[in-house]
Amino acid sequence: MTVMAVARRTLAKDLRLEWRAKDAVNSMLFFALLVVVIFSFSFDPTAEESRRIAGGLVWVAFLFAAVVALNQTWARELRNQVLDAYRVSPAPAVSLFLAKAVGNFILVSVLEALMTPLFIVFYNLRSVGPAYQLLVIAVLGTWALVVNGTFFAAISIRTRSREIMLPLILFPISIPALLAMVDATTSVLTGEASPRFWMQLLAVYDVVFTTVCLALFDTVINAE
Amino acid sequence: MPAAGGCAPTDAGPGSSVDTSQQTMANTRPVVSLQGVVRHFGRFAALRGVTAEFPAPTRATAARAGDPAPGRLYLILGENGAGKSTLLRIMAGLLKLTRGSVTMLGATDLREVAARVGYMGHAPLLYDELNAMENLRYFAGLYGIVDDARCQAAIRLVGLDPELKRGVGQYSQGMRQRISLARAIVHDPELLLLDEPFSNVDVQSAREMARLLGNMRNDGKTIFVVTHQPAVLEAVADESLLLSAGLLAARERGLPEYMKFPFSQHADHPDHMDNDNKDKGDDGACPSPVEGGER
Amino acid sequence: MKRSFTFFALVTLGLLCYALYQGMVVAPTESTMGDVQRIFYYHLPHAWVAFLLFFTNFLASIWYLVRRTQQSDALALASAEVGVVFCTVVLVTGPLWARPVWGIWWTWDARLTSTLVLWLIYVSYLVLRRFATGAQTQVLAAALAIFGFVDVPIVYLSIRYFRTQHPQPVIAGGEGSGLDPRMWTAVLWNLAGFLSFALLLIWQRYRLALSENAVEEAHANRALGPEAEMPAKPDSRGFAPEYDSAPKVGNKPR
Numbered sequence: 001m002t003v004m005a006v007a008r009r010t011l012a013k014d015l016r017l018e019w020r021a022k023d024a025v026n027s028m029l030f031f032a033l034l035v036v037v038i039f040s041f042s043f044d045p046t047a048e049e050s051r052r053i054a055g056g057l058v059w060v061a062f063l064f065a066a067v068v069a070l071n072q073t074w075a076r077e078l079r080n081q082v083l084d085a086y087r088v089s090p091a092p093a094v095s096l097f098l099a100k101a102v103g104n105f106i107l108v109s110v111l112e113a114l115m116t117p118l119f120i121v122f123y124n125l126r127s128v129g130p131a132y133q134l135l136v137i138a139v140l141g142t143w144a145l146v147v148n149g150t151f152f153a154a155i156s157i158r159t160r161s162r163e164i165m166l167p168l169i170l171f172p173i174s175i176p177a178l179l180a181m182v183d184a185t186t187s188v189l190t191g192e193a194s195p196r197f198w199m200q201l202l203a204v205y206d207v208v209f210t211t212v213c214l215a216l217f218d219t220v221i222n223a224e
Numbered sequence: 225m226p227a228a229g230g231c232a233p234t235d236a237g238p239g240s241s242v243d244t245s246q247q248t249m250a251n252t253r254p255v256v257s258l259q260g261v262v263r264h265f266g267r268f269a270a271l272r273g274v275t276a277e278f279p280a281p282t283r284a285t286a287a288r289a290g291d292p293a294p295g296r297l298y299l300i301l302g303e304n305g306a307g308k309s310t311l312l313r314i315m316a317g318l319l320k321l322t323r324g325s326v327t328m329l330g331a332t333d334l335r336e337v338a339a340r341v342g343y344m345g346h347a348p349l350l351y352d353e354l355n356a357m358e359n360l361r362y363f364a365g366l367y368g369i370v371d372d373a374r375c376q377a378a379i380r381l382v383g384l385d386p387e388l389k390r391g392v393g394q395y396s397q398g399m400r401q402r403i404s405l406a407r408a409i410v411h412d413p414e415l416l417l418l419d420e421p422f423s424n425v426d427v428q429s430a431r432e433m434a435r436l437l438g439n440m441r442n443d444g445k446t447i448f449v450v451t452h453q454p455a456v457l458e459a460v461a462d463e464s465l466l467l468s469a470g471l472l473a474a475r476e477r478g479l480p481e482y483m484k485f486p487f488s489q490h491a492d493h494p495d496h497m498d499n500d501n502k503d504k505g506d507d508g509a510c511p512s513p514v515e516g517g518e519r
Numbered sequence: 520m521k522r523s524f525t526f527f528a529l530v531t532l533g534l535l536c537y538a539l540y541q542g543m544v545v546a547p548t549e550s551t552m553g554d555v556q557r558i559f560y561y562h563l564p565h566a567w568v569a570f571l572l573f574f575t576n577f578l579a580s581i582w583y584l585v586r587r588t589q590q591s592d593a594l595a596l597a598s599a600e601v602g603v604v605f606c607t608v609v610l611v612t613g614p615l616w617a618r619p620v621w622g623i624w625w626t627w628d629a630r631l632t633s634t635l636v637l638w639l640i641y642v643s644y645l646v647l648r649r650f651a652t653g654a655q656t657q658v659l660a661a662a663l664a665i666f667g668f669v670d671v672p673i674v675y676l677s678i679r680y681f682r683t684q685h686p687q688p689v690i691a692g693g694e695g696s697g698l699d700p701r702m703w704t705a706v707l708w709n710l711a712g713f714l715s716f717a718l719l720l721i722w723q724r725y726r727l728a729l730s731e732n733a734v735e736e737a738h739a740n741r742a743l744g745p746e747a748e749m750p751a752k753p754d755s756r757g758f759a760p761e762y763d764s765a766p767k768v769g770n771k772p773r
């Protein structure tokens with residue numbers, strides 16, 4: 001079977017599992033909602049200020065929700081040690097990574113899609129710049145978080161204190177991407193600057209790290 | 225299924241080492257070769273230098289009377305912590321060696337022969353939320369098998385119903401182990417590695433699985449079974465390897481004497497477990513020894 | 520080994536003393552900032568040495584993944600640890616400089632912020648090394664090191680651009696600021712001194728890491744017990760030696 005075929009099957013299996021184990025997804029959604037509400041209590045800005053800080057708030061909230069989702073999807077492979085069944089098969093490790101990364105991307109995108117209206121409501125947000133750019137930034141930024149997050153989650157499940165390990169190693173490396181996402185979003189919302197450079201940076205970040213992840217995943221998953 | 229070739233030879237006494245018929249087979253490349261396998265976990269040495277060779281099954285020699293069946297079933301026995309699961313995981317390619325070498329089906333890089341090896345772990349290795357067919361379909365897909373019929377056949381082979389829609393997590397332990405076995409054999413591997421397939425399994429399931437393993441052995445497969453319940457496989461085991469504290473302490477024909485089912489000497493008794501299937505003309509299971517209990 | 524270490528240590532001491540003299544006495548006082556500016560002779564060399572050490576960590580990690588030698592892993596660990604120390608010095612001297620000059624401790628200027636991110640990345644590397652269990656620690660850490668270093672140019676790029684968008688006071692004197700040649704001399708002598716010091720530290724840390732490995736090996740070997748055979752180790756690619764075709768029968772039963 002080709003790499004993409006295995007990846008597709010694994011993705012389908014993962015999505016089916018997500019759908020069946022709805023309680024996990026529901027708890028993540030509730031967590032995301034809580035984050036939005038708590039941030040809203042902490043920062044209570046006027047309409048003008050809100051456009052300046054919303055970029056940062058939104059992305060930090062997405063980041064926390066993403067970490068919860070990332071830990072969850074690998075934890076499923078450890079239950080019943082089912083990852084062993086994948087590893088003994090001739091299926092390539094790269095397919096597993098692709099399937100997990102895309103699956104996480106879909107999951108985190110769903111979370112973002114549900115959190116965004118809440119943010120708009122709580123902060124009375126309205127974009128001054130073109131809104132379609134926000135979509136592009138969201139896609140590029142989410143992939144940046146998810147691609148490294150999937151890789152590092154695979155690393156951190158092999159360590160002691162596995163849940164805390166993921167943010168510890170993911171956040172520092174994601175800082176430039178976060179900076180790009182936040183500043184680009186703020187630029188678009190306030191309409192004060194062009195987010196073009198940030199979008200290019202995010203694209204470069206995505207390409208570079210997707211390549212590195214694909215190259216190193218086999219080594220890392222078979223490191224035992 | 226050759227009728228004459230269904231049992232282990234009775235000529236050798238217990239505790240003897242490999243006899244001459246095995247040495248003729250040693251000229252062909254062995255199925256599995258372990259050379260000084262060492263595996264550490266930090267400072268603890270789980271395996272301290274295991275060396276063993278397992279010859280390839282050859283159909284040519286099967287026709288000779290008294291020779292073992294084409295396949296081979298090896299039991300790996302030993303106390304807890306002896307390194308049995310570790311050894312099996314190394315053979316499956318899930319763990320790396322600290323030292324030594326392992327050659328499976330002629331390859332040192334175990335990923336090359338992954339399609340010809342089946343592994344059943346101590347844990348179920350299944351997704352609880354998916355039902356039997358969905359699990360099998362996914363894992364069969366990893367081996368390039370897209371045919372539903374093969375998955376159904378594998379499930380039926382272990383004595384379960386492919387139509388069951390319940391998630392595997394809701395099965396009894398016996399059923400779960402059987403589905404796990406189905407997953408391990410769906411791609412028809414030449415070599416099977418099973419880690420405690422009978423743990424917490426009801427007697428009926430255990431017997432069905434043992435019978436299936438016997439059939440597979442007769443089909444020419446090489447099977448390694450780590451188990452704490454060797455008596456279940458008494459009839460079909462060719463050799464037992466006793467692992468103790470990370471070393472291979474003994475390698476014998478059949479079961480070690482002291483591990484045999486206590487009342488195999490009473491094989492004629494109507495309640496003896498092998499006697500239910502005698503009337504149905506069951507294949508694969510050896511007729512129990514009728515005198516002395518020696519094999 | 521001891522003699523060469525003593526010699527090298529003395530050379531380092533000499534360099535550092537002369538560099539101190541250069542920085543504190545010979546170099547002229549800066550016109551606007553005064554004597555506080557002399558922190559620069561520590562701030563900049565430490566930044567360069569830290570960067571060099573992290574680059575060493577990157578190369579050693581790649582070498583480890585390719586060859587799996589203990590030496591490359593020990594070098595990776597040593598260079599990361601010493602690099603983090605030097606990076607910490609940069610992060611401490613920055614605010615110490617900024618406070619008297621601009622009245623604020625931290626300004627999120629491009630270079631200092633990039634250094635902070637670098638520090639975070641390599642501290643996370645050290646955390647992973649501590650928390651990972653077993654033999655896989657080295658492989659996982661090497662993978663993370665590669666990610667970390669690949670990120671470095673992106674970090675610098677992004678923060679530089681961010682700062683051009685939102686300018687702040689620059690601590691290390693901006694891009695185009697000229698330096699009196701005597702100041703450059705001081706910088707270079709301090710660079711030599713601290714580079715030498717870094718090498719000294721790495722050397723010792725490297726030897727310590729190898730000694731720790733040797734102790735673990737000895738314990739592991741002892742765990743094998745006297746009756747076990749001592750077969751060949753897998754070669755550097757991690758594959759076992761060629762299979763020996765002579766049939767063996769296995770250990771005799773007791």
